[in-house]
Amino acid sequence: MANFCGNCGVKLDADMKICPNCGRMVGKARRAVPASAPAPARTPKRAAPVRNVKKKKTAAPKPHTKRPVPEYEEEEESDRSGRHAAFVLIRRFVVIAVVVAAIYFAAFAVQVVRVKHATYEFNLPESFFSAKNYGEAFENATEDGHWHYNIVTQRVRYTATHNGEPIEITFSALGSVTVKEVDYDGKERTDDEEISNALMGLFI
Numbered sequence: 001m002a003n004f005c006g007n008c009g010v011k012l013d014a015d016m017k018i019c020p021n022c023g024r025m026v027g028k029a030r031r032a033v034p035a036s037a038p039a040p041a042r043t044p045k046r047a048a049p050v051r052n053v054k055k056k057k058t059a060a061p062k063p064h065t066k067r068p069v070p071e072y073e074e075e076e077e078s079d080r081s082g083r084h085a086a087f088v089l090i091r092r093f094v095v096i097a098v099v100v101a102a103i104y105f106a107a108f109a110v111q112v113v114r115v116k117h118a119t120y121e122f123n124l125p126e127s128f129f130s131a132k133n134y135g136e137a138f139e140n141a142t143e144d145g146h147w148h149y150n151i152v153t154q155r156v157r158y159t160a161t162h163n164g165e166p167i168e169i170t171f172s173a174l175g176s177v178t179v180k181e182v183d184y185d186g187k188e189r190t191d192d193e194e195i196s197n198a199l200m201g202l203f204i
Contacts (some may be wrong), residue, residue: 050089111173115147115156116125118177121198129203134158137202142167155180162202169199 003035005019005026006026012019017026022026065188066080131137142160149156154174160167169182182198189195 024097104149105153107151108147111149111154111156112147114173115158115171115177117172120179120196120203122196122200122203124200131203137199 003014003016003026004010005012005024007019007023007024008022010019010021012026018024019026021060043157084181092194116138117133119133126132131140138158138160144160145160147156147158154172156171156173158169165185166183168181169179170181170183172178178188179195180190181196184198189198
């Protein structure tokens with residue numbers, strides 16, 4: 001073991017009598033052991049080498065830029081839009097026209113059938129007449145008959161020839177079927193008695 005100075009603690013050789021540091025007489029050298037020997041330094045563990053992995057560079061997405069539309073393409077697009085709008089309008093008009101026509105012809109057929117199956121109330125027994133309704137009377141007594149219907153006024157007209165003379169009979173089909181006017185021999189008949197006399201020749 002090494003000798004140390006009792007005053008300043010400097011390490012001394014075995015044959016030294018005076019401390020070369022403080023000049024104190026050493027006397028009998030005594031062996032001293034440091035209070036605590038420095039602990040051996042630990043060598044830090046070496047970290048595992050980190051592999052330098054190169055990341056693949058991904059290209060940043062390019063911002064979307066709208067391609068300028070040439071003038072001729074804008075004109076073509078405008079023409080297509082105009083044609084499409086016109087086509088839509090025409091199609092709607094056709095659909096509406098078809099629906100209106102279907103409604104008209106359905107109403108026309110219903111009202112004409114109603115008039116044909118109706119009859120005039122004469123003040124004579126039924127056995128006196130050969131026809132039971134307007135349909136039979138017109139078929140037996142007239143020629144070239146045509147039916148007409150006004151959906152607004154709800155009136156039905158029958159035009160034909162009777163004994164070589166034109167005849168026109170107007171019916172009201174709103175509610176019950178009634179005769180409103182008979183035009184025969186160039187004379188308009190609206191009175192009930194005149195209408196009855198004019199129609200009697202068709203039913204006999």
